[in-house]
Amino acid sequence: MVLFLTKTLRTSTGLSSRYLPWVFGFFFFPGLETFSQLVHEDDYGSFLVNETEINDFPRFAHRGILLDTSRHYLPLKSILTNLDAMAFNKFNVLHWHIVDDQSFPYQSVYFPELSDKGAYSCNHIYTPTDVRLVIEYARLRGIRVIPEFDTPGHTQSWGKGQKDLLTPCYSGERPTGSFGPVNPILNTTYDFMTKFFKEISSVFPDAYIHLGGDEVNFDCWKSNPEVKEFMKKQGFGTDYAKLESYYIQKILDIVFSYNKEYMVWQEVFDNKVQLKPDTVVQVWMENNYAHELSSVTGAGFTAILAAPWYLDYISYGQDWKKYYSVEPLNFPGTEKQKKLLIGGEACLWGEFVDATNLTPRLWPRASAVGERLWSSRNVTNLQDAYKRLTSHRCRMLRLLVNYC
Amino acid sequence: MCGFLAGLETFSQLVGRDENGMYYINNTEIVDFPRFPHRGLLLDTSRHYLPLRAILETLDVMAYNKFNVFHWHIVDDPSFPYESLTFPELSKQGAFHAMTHIYTASDVQTVIEYARLRGIRVVAEFDTPGHTLSWGPGAPGLLTPCYLGKDPSGTYGPINPILNSTYQFVTSLFQEVSAVFPDFFLHLGGDEVDFTCWKSNPNIRAFMKEMGFGEDYKKLESFYIQRLLDIISSLGKGYIVWQEVFDNAVKVRPDTIIHVWKENPTPYTEEMANVTKAGYRALLSAPWYLNRISYGQDWMAAYQVEPLKFEGSSEQKARVIGGEACMWGEYVDVTNLAPRLWPRAGAVAERLWSNATVRDLQDAYTRLADFRCKLLG
Numbered sequence: 188m189v190l191f192l193t194k195t196l197r198t199s200t201g202l203s204s205r206y207l208p209w210v211f212g213f214f215f216f217p218g219l220e221t222f223s224q225l226v227h228e229d230d231y232g233s234f235l236v237n238e239t240e241i242n243d244f245p246r247f248a249h250r251g252i253l254l255d256t257s258r259h260y261l262p263l264k265s266i267l268t269n270l271d272a273m274a275f276n277k278f279n280v281l282h283w284h285i286v287d288d289q290s291f292p293y294q295s296v297y298f299p300e301l302s303d304k305g306a307y308s309c310n311h312i313y314t315p316t317d318v319r320l321v322i323e324y325a326r327l328r329g330i331r332v333i334p335e336f337d338t339p340g341h342t343q344s345w346g347k348g349q350k351d352l353l354t355p356c357y358s359g360e361r362p363t364g365s366f367g368p369v370n371p372i373l374n375t376t377y378d379f380m381t382k383f384f385k386e387i388s389s390v391f392p393d394a395y396i397h398l399g400g401d402e403v404n405f406d407c408w409k410s411n412p413e414v415k416e417f418m419k420k421q422g423f424g425t426d427y428a429k430l431e432s433y434y435i436q437k438i439l440d441i442v443f444s445y446n447k448e449y450m451v452w453q454e455v456f457d458n459k460v461q462l463k464p465d466t467v468v469q470v471w472m473e474n475n476y477a478h479e480l481s482s483v484t485g486a487g488f489t490a491i492l493a494a495p496w497y498l499d500y501i502s503y504g505q506d507w508k509k510y511y512s513v514e515p516l517n518f519p520g521t522e523k524q525k526k527l528l529i530g531g532e533a534c535l536w537g538e539f540v541d542a543t544n545l546t547p548r549l550w551p552r553a554s555a556v557g558e559r560l561w562s563s564r565n566v567t568n569l570q571d572a573y574k575r576l577t578s579h580r581c582r583m584l585r586l587l588v589n590y591c
Numbered sequence: 592m593c594g595f596l597a598g599l600e601t602f603s604q605l606v607g608r609d610e611n612g613m614y615y616i617n618n619t620e621i622v623d624f625p626r627f628p629h630r631g632l633l634l635d636t637s638r639h640y641l642p643l644r645a646i647l648e649t650l651d652v653m654a655y656n657k658f659n660v661f662h663w664h665i666v667d668d669p670s671f672p673y674e675s676l677t678f679p680e681l682s683k684q685g686a687f688h689a690m691t692h693i694y695t696a697s698d699v700q701t702v703i704e705y706a707r708l709r710g711i712r713v714v715a716e717f718d719t720p721g722h723t724l725s726w727g728p729g730a731p732g733l734l735t736p737c738y739l740g741k742d743p744s745g746t747y748g749p750i751n752p753i754l755n756s757t758y759q760f761v762t763s764l765f766q767e768v769s770a771v772f773p774d775f776f777l778h779l780g781g782d783e784v785d786f787t788c789w790k791s792n793p794n795i796r797a798f799m800k801e802m803g804f805g806e807d808y809k810k811l812e813s814f815y816i817q818r819l820l821d822i823i824s825s826l827g828k829g830y831i832v833w834q835e836v837f838d839n840a841v842k843v844r845p846d847t848i849i850h851v852w853k854e855n856p857t858p859y860t861e862e863m864a865n866v867t868k869a870g871y872r873a874l875l876s877a878p879w880y881l882n883r884i885s886y887g888q889d890w891m892a893a894y895q896v897e898p899l900k901f902e903g904s905s906e907q908k909a910r911v912i913g914g915e916a917c918m919w920g921e922y923v924d925v926t927n928l929a930p931r932l933w934p935r936a937g938a939v940a941e942r943l944w945s946n947a948t949v950r951d952l953q954d955a956y957t958r959l960a961d962f963r964c965k966l967l968g
Contacts, residue, residue, distance in 0.1 A: 211670050499886070503882070503883045539887070543967065544930035544931075547927035547930065548933075
């Protein structure tokens with residue numbers, strides 16, 4: 188068996204070395220997964236593999252799953268089971284949307300108050316040990332962990348443990364008591380971010396950090412007299428996209444100073460923030476996403492596609508078919524542009540998802556995305572995919588829950 | 592007995608916990624009673640087999656939600672998991688797997704007893720004449736052979752209504768079913784009968800002529816159903832049927848219960864009015880097909896249904912005896928049954944138990960969130 192493995196198991200990936208810190212994992216593990224799928228059972232219950240030559244390699248380099256542990260906390264076990272399932276489907280990136288408005292489960296060493304005050308409870312946190320466990324468990328399965336610390340919006344939970352981080356909203360002359368996005372005009376904001384991202388950069392070994400930057404609501408900034416004053420001083424007029432830009436640029440510089448690259452949601456690109464050339468832009472808005480892909484790659488940026496793969500949007504029936512039928516390169520652009528689309532992510536936002544329903548909601552629907560990102564462009568036959576998907580599901584059930 | 596159990600459930604929901612972790616309950620007087628007597632849940636064990644433990648677990652949660660009827664849609668087109676003593680070939684040939692995907696007589700008794708101890712009636716459904724493809728392999732000659740021109744095409748349709756052997760079979764099978772399931776009611780199905788196959792069969796066409804039915808295959812359907820109902824009555828059972836049986840003007844006994852499930856072409860509110868106006872009792876399921884998932888808090892739509900919201904007299908309204916949340920099995924098996932069913936079915940449960948005035952969504956949300964935690968604990 189071992190001889191067979193080394194003699195005939197050939198996989199190649201053709202990916203840039205900067206993008207693959209763990210070369211061994213990436214060559215070997217997908218190959219093992221392919222190998223495991225060739226195992227079948229005979230009538231007597233013996234497991235067999237026919238002598239086979241495997242020639243397999245992924246189409247796209249970035250094949251990710253987004254998990255959201257802020258809208259609902261996901262216990263470690265859930266995350267680890269999911270990493271197993273991901274490996275089985277040859278996903279190689281866990282995009283860990285770890286904090287957001289609703290809760291801050293990430294236990295920071297420099298700023299313990301963030302999770303002390305911001306997590307749902309002291310039982311709903313990820314300690315440094317937990318985080319290291321996830322990263323290592325993933326690494327052993329050839330999966331990179333890209334954390335997302337989304338700012339300046341989506342940060343309500345940060346304000347609980349970090350005073351003066353968020354912008355106080357005003358009604359006329361008086362603060363309303365509610366808060367908006369991160370306050371971009373204070374030096375203390377950038378002092379905090381400098382220290383915070385220093386920790387993040389050392390905790391998460393991947394070359395990339397996702398910095399979010401989506402859905403920034405300007406109303407609160409507009410209501411705050413100090414922010415308005417700042418806008419005037421900077422000559423931004425009433426264009427709050429410029430203020431957002433100002434903030435994001437400073438964060439990008441901070442993160443870059445720690446030798447990290449970054450990923451951002453598409454708004455950062457759309458709002459014309461000055462991005463470094465290696466920025467990865469994640470396209471998530473469904474409306475006319477092909478056009479967005481053209482724009483992003485046309486401007487020379489690398490892109491990943493999530494827009495048609497929001498798996499949290501459940502619906503009745505076999506919706507895996509519509510995920511499977513997406514062709515990521517179906518957008519107007521040159522060959523050079525198409526090369527800039529390096530992959531995509533299936534996203535399972537957590538508004539209506541927790542450990543009680545994560546696995547059945549994500550799988551095997553995400554497998555359709557997995558195949559779309561791994562297999563060749565011409566592998567599109569739905570009938571054939573259905574047959575393979577049903578037996579693949581059984582294999583997964585056997586692996587994950589010992590049932591089929 | 593059932594009242595006592597329901598009372599125990601209400602009691603258990605009053606239990607609170609203090610900051611030291613102690614369980615306590617305030618001195619309380621409970622006045623509680625259901626609005627509708629039939630509060631049901633349908634599970635489909637034909638589209639996907641559900642292992643016994645999944646059914647028993649569901650019964651537990653049903654009890655917490657004060658559901659009192661388990662509508663067991665046990666067989667259908669895709670598979671026949673019910674192990675019949677009279678016709679063992681039915682499950683041998685018709686189950687997904689004759690050894691692992693069946694309900695033995697003992698399994699069935701386990702379900703019935705487990706339910707009984709929780710104040711839940713088990714109403715079994717053996718749906719005919721449509722929805723019976725899985726019956727064919729184990730009962731040759733039962734289903735109608737479809738024709739392509741002059742020759743049989745090799746495929747089969749609904750139960751063959753023109754053969755005496757059909758009625759002998761049906762009598763024997765239901766003799767067994769009536770004995771196995773102690774509830775007074777059996778659900779006989781009668782929905783979605785596709786006439787295409789009957790129309791293609793020359794023997795059936797000849798029969799239609801003989802009987803003077805013309806081209807109206809509803810009359811043939813009626814013919815079958817009437818004989819079926821007579822058989823069931825003679826066995827001392829009452830019956831529930833899907834609305835098509837009423838819509839197609841089958842002559843049914845006055846104590847028949849009509850199960851309203853369709854949302855079109857007739858809106859279900861109108862159907863409820865028609866059914867009750869004709870003097871029959873009605874069960875509502877149309878707005879409660881929980882298998883039809885969608886993004887977001889769809890429990891709210893289920894909760895806001897008002898079963899008595901239709902044009903009719905108070906006598907008519909009194910004929911609405913309740914409703915059922917349905918979890919059809921096309922996309923459901925043991926890996927996703929529980930999270931798909933709960934706590935959404937809780938919204939239906941409250942609508943069927945509580946007073947019509949209990950409708951505030953905010954308040955319901957708070958209680959439902961808390962209830963869900965209790966269910967998970």
